[in-house]
Amino acid sequence: MENLFLNNINGGNLRANGRYRPWNNGVSVDHIDDINNISTMMHWVVEVIPAREIIPRLPRPSPLPDLLLRPRLILYVWPNIHGGLITHGTFVFGVRSVFRLRSELARRLGDLAIMDLEVADLVMCLPTHDGRLIPLVVDLPRSGETLHIVVVIVGSPAYMALQYADVDA
Template identity: 65%
Template structure:
């Protein structure tokens, strides 16, 4: 990631690099509102709407609904030695992808360039679009988010509410005081809570498996020290995360890997910085292969994975998931051995709190 900061071929990127290494920006102390590992909501100060990850797993839009997993973003903070201020990446707590600016034009009726959710394992040229620099507005209670590739994150739909997407629009970084208020964001911290959210129950009316669209699920199961116990893939129809957990438990049993009660399985999404977050919402509408990391409730692996950043997860993300081709292994019977499940132990993990309408993602305190 450090190399991404030093690679600045375009004037827009050079402007952002100058900001990142500017003592003037350091004096504004913009990152006080962003803490590594915490979850936040981003609210447009002009419209009062929240930045949401769309259900298709790709788009980003603004909605009034506050108590939603789709409005929660995990903060990843990194500061290279040469920089006066850190930069950040924002990871969707719902679908496990990063907020990223692209080079594509924004949809009709929107300003600037398109903003999307992007996978952590995109090529480096795309990874630069995931890097953001937060700078305080003149009032000191809001921020604007400058993308490494140039431009600032902005809301749309001031006069046409149906144009409710977010985008990145070019600005003069030397004239911060005159930025559009559509680029002003209020950062709302989501506090931790002690209760793990329940998975949403599947809808009563579902399509039969033979006609329901399917996707490939690629999983890696870890033990306490990060060693791979099992890996494999299978096809899954529908979007229900509740059904996916049950199907995973059945698949492990049918293939002679382990007999585990479905409620004891925790399916997690890997992040770029070596952490994992549990998958507790229904799957995105897109049918792209889903990569998950599996741990068992009450085991040392469960404790270890959520009490610290696990660098081995990052290795897994860039090796196993990259070389493990779903198209080649789907339908194959994996050669694996049955494993003993360790005894349950006392756990102390904390989760994020919100209204009772929708439980948000959860994460341990650090």
């Protein structure tokens, strides 16, 4: 495998933290001033994650509250099978749990009484720049950035086209 550098939108490079301060184990952005003097913490290896046939079980919510997290804005759209819009909306969400986010989204969509919707009928997806949908199956990042979600209903053509990463691989 080859090492590579991952660029950030502002021209910096991603650097792993935690070498000297184990509690600081996130990722930050740093600039490369001297190409011959680059920290090994900026070397990344990309590994292929195998696909799986069915959606993995969502992680259970943590019993500990996310008191220190900034609430994030959730923007969601629910398209019909022809690409038109059934509904869309926004709300503020203050925890990282993908499990709780799906429950909250199902509650909001169920309140619209468009159709009988159970939590298990709903798959949350992240749109990519090329139009593909990536199922959201892990807890949300700590960043607090706005999250754009496309709602997909189990059994729909969009659902049949989804591919799931094997997060346990």
